[in-house]
Amino acid sequence: KAGVTQTPRYLIKTRGQQVTLSCSPISGHRSVSWYQQTPGQGLQFLFEYFSETQRNKGNFPGRFSGRQFSNSRSEMNVSTLELGDSALYLCASSLALKGATDTQYFGPGTRLTVL
Amino acid sequence: AQSVTQPDIHITVSEGASLELRCNYSYGATPYLFWYVQSPGQGLQLLLKYFSGDTLVQGIKGFEAEFKRSQSSFNLRKPSVHWSDAAEYFCAVDFDSGYSTLTFGKGTMLLVSP
Numbered sequence: 001k002a003g004v005t006q007t008p009r010y011l012i013k014t015r016g017q018q019v020t021l022s023c024s025p026i027s028g029h030r031s032v033s034w035y036q037q038t039p040g041q042g043l044q045f046l047f048e049y050f051s052e053t054q055r056n057k058g059n060f061p062g063r064f065s066g067r068q069f070s071n072s073r074s075e076m077n078v079s080t081l082e083l084g085d086s087a088l089y090l091c092a093s094s095l096a097l098k099g100a101t102d103t104q105y106f107g108p109g110t111r112l113t114v115l
Numbered sequence: 116a117q118s119v120t121q122p123d124i125h126i127t128v129s130e131g132a133s134l135e136l137r138c139n140y141s142y143g144a145t146p147y148l149f150w151y152v153q154s155p156g157q158g159l160q161l162l163l164k165y166f167s168g169d170t171l172v173q174g175i176k177g178f179e180a181e182f183k184r185s186q187s188s189f190n191l192r193k194p195s196v197h198w199s200d201a202a203e204y205f206c207a208v209d210f211d212s213g214y215s216t217l218t219f220g221k222g223t224m225l226l227v228s229p
Contacts, residue, residue: 004158006158031215033215033216033217035217035219042219042220042221042222043205043207043217043219043222044219045216045217045218048214048215048216050214050215055214056214056215056216058216090158090159092159092215092217094215096215102147102209102215103149103161103164104149104161104215104217105161106151106158106159106160106161107158108157108158109157109158111156
């Protein structure tokens with residue numbers, strides 16, 4: 001079974017631009033979560049989507065948004081990029097079976113550099 | 116407040132020696148506990164997890180971890196380290212929010228000396 005895939009793997013943008021990152025979960029997984037990883041702040045939760053609905057959101061500004069499609073694929077968008085948005089963005093998927101404890105499986109990440 | 120602490124930023128271990136990486140959490144109940152490993156430029160690979168039951172859990176690559184409720188700890192161990200184990204290790208906790216949300220420790224970078 002294929003793992004979580006993320007595209008693109010690397011991205012370079014300039015301040016003020018916007019960017020869209022894509023994540024395809026493991027087949028059959030219904031939940032997709034996004035995390036930002038930086039050297040200073042470590043791994044921080046951005047948001048989680050399930051059945052095309054955002055179920056949970058971390059403490060990030062509104063410039064960070066996402067969505068999930070009916071096939072569980074997810075995208076995240078960052079508008080008006082700032083230098084501090086440079087990070088590795090990780091996507092994770094899980095089965096999200098009702099009443100069951102979940103395990104998240106991570107993709108390789110998208111490395112975003114903002115110049 | 117709920118938190119996860121990995122007190123060691125860096126650890127250097129000789130190849131063949133044993134390893135223990137520490138993880139403590141702050142929470143009023145028993146959370147769900149995970150260890151992930153990250154090689155440079157890569158995503159996170161799940162090593163093992165604890166949900167309930169036997170407090171000693173076995174994972175991949177010869178790793179194990181022990182949950183100690185009284186100490187709010189979930190330490191990762193390996194009896195004999197290989198050079199390929201050099202990587203960054205993250206303890207992660209699901210505080211039973213009802214959602215797929217993990218809180219991570221700051222990570223421990225493992226260096227393996229010959």
